[in-house]
Amino acid sequence: MKYYVVHMLGWIYRHIAVHFFFLFDSEPIHEFITEGGYYLGKIPGMRALLRAMIRVTHPALRTELAGIVFDIPIGLSAGFDYEGRLPRILSGFGFGFESMGTVTNGAYQGNPYPRIKRLVKSRSMLINKGFKSSGVDSVLRRVGTKSFDIPIGISLGKTNTVAIDTHEQAVADVVEAFKKVEASGVPFAYFELNISCPNLIKDISFYEPSRLRQLLSAVCGLRLSRPLFIKMPIVLSNDETLALVDVVREFPVAAVIIGNLLKDRTDPALDRKEMEEFGKYKGNWSGVPCRRRSDELIRLVYQRTEGTLPIIGVGGVFTAEDAYRKIRLGASLLEMATAPIFEGPQVPAEICADLPALLERDGFSSIKEAVGVDAR
C-alpha cells in the first residue's frame, strides 16, 4: 500500500508541485521550505503522521556503520539543511539520517550573488555559497538537546573569512567548532569534517596530504566522543584522492563520504544549452553531473582500502538503481542533496520501496552482502 502512496506523492511532486516551486529563485524558495520544515517539526504528532504515511523500511535495508544503526540507508547530504532546521521532521519524509551543515565556527553571510542556480535539464544545481552559516553557536541553540529519532550528524568546516590567513589559523578555527559541538550536549550521532568546499575566499585547502594530516591530528587529538566521517572532494585525480585516503587511514576515521561537488565544466551530463546560459557563473555542480566521478571514486577507494574503510556514496543519487549501483561499487550508505529538489522530499521513501527488489533479484538478503561486489 505504502509503495503506491509514495510513488503517487512522487508523481504529484514531479508533475505539479515542482512547477510551482520552480517559479521562484532557488535560494528564497529553499529558505521558505526549510523554514516551513522547521515549524512542521514543531507540530505535535506531525512527524509521526508523516512517518506512518510515507516512511518505508525493510529488513534488508537495515545496516550498521561505526556502531550506529541505520534503519534506512538514505540520508540528507550536507548543504541542504545548513542551518539545522530539519532534524526533527526528516524521518517523516523517509530519510534515514542527516548530515546537517556545513556549519562553521564563525558566521558568514555567503558569497556574493548569484550563488545558486538551477539547471533543470542537467538535473543539477550550480553552487557558489561558500559555507554560508549563521555560525555553530546559533545552529546548536536552534537544534537543542532533545534526542533525535534518526542518526543526525553535523558537518563542520572552516569559517569562510578573510581573517583566517594561514593553515594554522584554519585548523584552530575548525577545532574550536568541534569543541563547541562536544560541549553542547546536542545528541549528534557523528561528526562530519568537510575538507572539500570548493568555493572559499582564501586559498586555504586541505587537499595537500601534509595539510590534511595536520588538520586530522588536531581534530582527532580532541578524542571525539562520536565517530568522525570525512567529506571528500571529487575534483582531484585518482592519485591525489588516494594520497588523501592514505592519510585518512592513519587516523581513527570511521568513514569517508564520496563526495562533494563537481568542478568539471565539460562533463557530458551537463546540458550544452544550459552551459551556454550558466557557464559564465562561478561555482560547482551538484546532482547528475557528479554521478560518474563519484561512482569511479567509490570503486577506487573501496579497492584501495579492500573494503576496510566504510564509504558513504553521494552524487547523483536519484533512484533505487543509482543507490544500488553505488552500493555494488562499495558504498554502505547513500546521501542526496539535489534529488529532493527535483524529485520531491519523498525520494528516499521511493528508493526504499524499490531497492529491496533489486537486492533480492541478485540474491542478496541485505545491503551489507552487496557492498563492493562490483569493485572486487
Ligand SMILES: Cc1cc2nc3c(=O)[nH]c(=O)nc-3n(C[C@H](O)[C@H](O)[C@H](O)COP(=O)(O)O)c2cc1C
Ligand atoms: C545547495 C547545495 C549546497 C551544498 N552545500 C554543501 C555544504 O555546505 N557542505 C558539503 O559538504 N556539501 C555541500 N553540498 C554538496 C552535497 O552535499 C553533495 O555532496 C553534492 O551535491 C552531490 O550530491 P547530490 O548529487 O545528491 O546533490 C551542497 C549541495 C547543494 C545542492
